[in-house]
Amino acid sequence: MKGYAMLTIGQTGWIEKDIPKCGPADAICKPIALAPCTSDIHTVWSGALGDRHDMILGHEAVGEVVEVGSEVKDFKVGDRVLVSAITPDWNSIAAQEGYPMHSGGMLSGWKFSNFKDGVFAEYFHVNDADGNLAKLPEGMDLGAAAMLADMIPTGFHGVELADVQFGDNVAVIGIGPVGLMSVAAAAIRGAAEIFAVGSRKNCADLAREYGATDIINYREGDIVEQIMAKTGGKGVDKVIIAGGDNDTFAQAIEILKPGGIIGNVNYLGEGDFVKIPRVQWGCGMSHKTVRGGLMPGGRVRSEKLARLIMTGRIHPEKMITHTFQGLEGVEPALMLMKDKPRDLIKPLVLL
Numbered sequence: 001m002k003g004y005a006m007l008t009i010g011q012t013g014w015i016e017k018d019i020p021k022c023g024p025a026d027a028i029c030k031p032i033a034l035a036p037c038t039s040d041i042h043t044v045w046s047g048a049l050g051d052r053h054d055m056i057l058g059h060e061a062v063g064e065v066v067e068v069g070s071e072v073k074d075f076k077v078g079d080r081v082l083v084s085a086i087t088p089d090w091n092s093i094a095a096q097e098g099y100p101m102h103s104g105g106m107l108s109g110w111k112f113s114n115f116k117d118g119v120f121a122e123y124f125h126v127n128d129a130d131g132n133l134a135k136l137p138e139g140m141d142l143g144a145a146a147m148l149a150d151m152i153p154t155g156f157h158g159v160e161l162a163d164v165q166f167g168d169n170v171a172v173i174g175i176g177p178v179g180l181m182s183v184a185a186a187a188i189r190g191a192a193e194i195f196a197v198g199s200r201k202n203c204a205d206l207a208r209e210y211g212a213t214d215i216i217n218y219r220e221g222d223i224v225e226q227i228m229a230k231t232g233g234k235g236v237d238k239v240i241i242a243g244g245d246n247d248t249f250a251q252a253i254e255i256l257k258p259g260g261i262i263g264n265v266n267y268l269g270e271g272d273f274v275k276i277p278r279v280q281w282g283c284g285m286s287h288k289t290v291r292g293g294l295m296p297g298g299r300v301r302s303e304k305l306a307r308l309i310m311t312g313r314i315h316p317e318k319m320i321t322h323t324f325q326g327l328e329g330v331e332p333a334l335m336l337m338k339d340k341p342r343d344l345i346k347p348l349v350l351l
């Protein structure tokens with residue numbers, strides 16, 4: 001089969017590989033919608049995972065089942081399915097402990113384009129099919145469905161980690177597609193004010209539509225100063241970090257009230273350390289909590305988040321700014337993510 005792969009750090013290309021083998025609990029799918037992700041860019045061009053050779057990229061897919069193992073109960077050939085980017089081993093100790101995303105070792109629930117070939121291929125392998133697939137709801141927009149792989153569950157996880165409550169003042173740093181979903185999730189959770197930090201006009205417009213009350217443009221001044229000014233010098237109850245770099249932590253700590261919580265879902269692809277400013281962290285005694293986590297993945301989560309789309313509570317398809325046709329489309333779609341033209345939010349490939 002054909003797949004679009006990381007050849008080595010800094011290089012991508014088309015390769016030929018064998019169709020993956022289906023174990024007793026697994027499924028083999030062919031993609032019907034795909035999306036590239038900033039994580040793919042970090043993986044290839046920052047070498048964030050270390051070197052990988054001829055590893056097929058991609059972890060965001062909607063699929064059609066072409067083969068199931070003998071132990072799979074709830075899925076059959078021909079089913080159209082939502083596929084989570086994170087595919088834990090649900091029968092693991094880590095899953096029983098409440099952290100399925102770390103089954104098999106830290107972050108090891110992330111298998112596609114990390115420990116095994118990803119979804120940018122004619123076929124891809126899904127472990128623990130009953131635990132990790134969900135039926136594609138009848139009538140669901142394929143773009144919205146593709147956002148259920150990673151953008152929605154990750155953006156929502158930022159809000160879960162920050163434990164947003166009714167009436168909270170919330171800052172969402174980074175309003176790419178993950179941050180936009182954090183804005184939508186914070187609104188659903190009952191945040192009173194949502195400060196969306198970003199500079200791109202189309203992202204800012206969509207952030208407002210999803211529930212942001214204020215746009216904080218870092219090109220118009222220091223974000224700490226702007227948010228402190230808007231909160232009467234108090235700062236915010238919760239911060240969700242969905243973009244930025246190692247310096248972003250310092251700003252998040254500064255704008256957070258004592259007792260506040262940071263939920264980080266940003267993939268820090270470079271550097272050895274993150275920065276926590278000592279004094280603004282109360283010399284270690286501020287009760288400012290930093291929580292960072294990979295989203296859990298899994299069927300129940302996909303099904304629940306899918307309901308929010310089907311009932312019109314969220315509109316993730318509005319994030320899709322560029323659409324390509326056919327598997328060959330993953331190459332220009334990925335390059336678009338790499339180059340980030342200002343009109344881009346999220347590209348989609350339909351097959």
Ligand SMILES: [Zn+2]
Nearest residue numbers: 037039060150
């Ligand atoms: Zn992704």
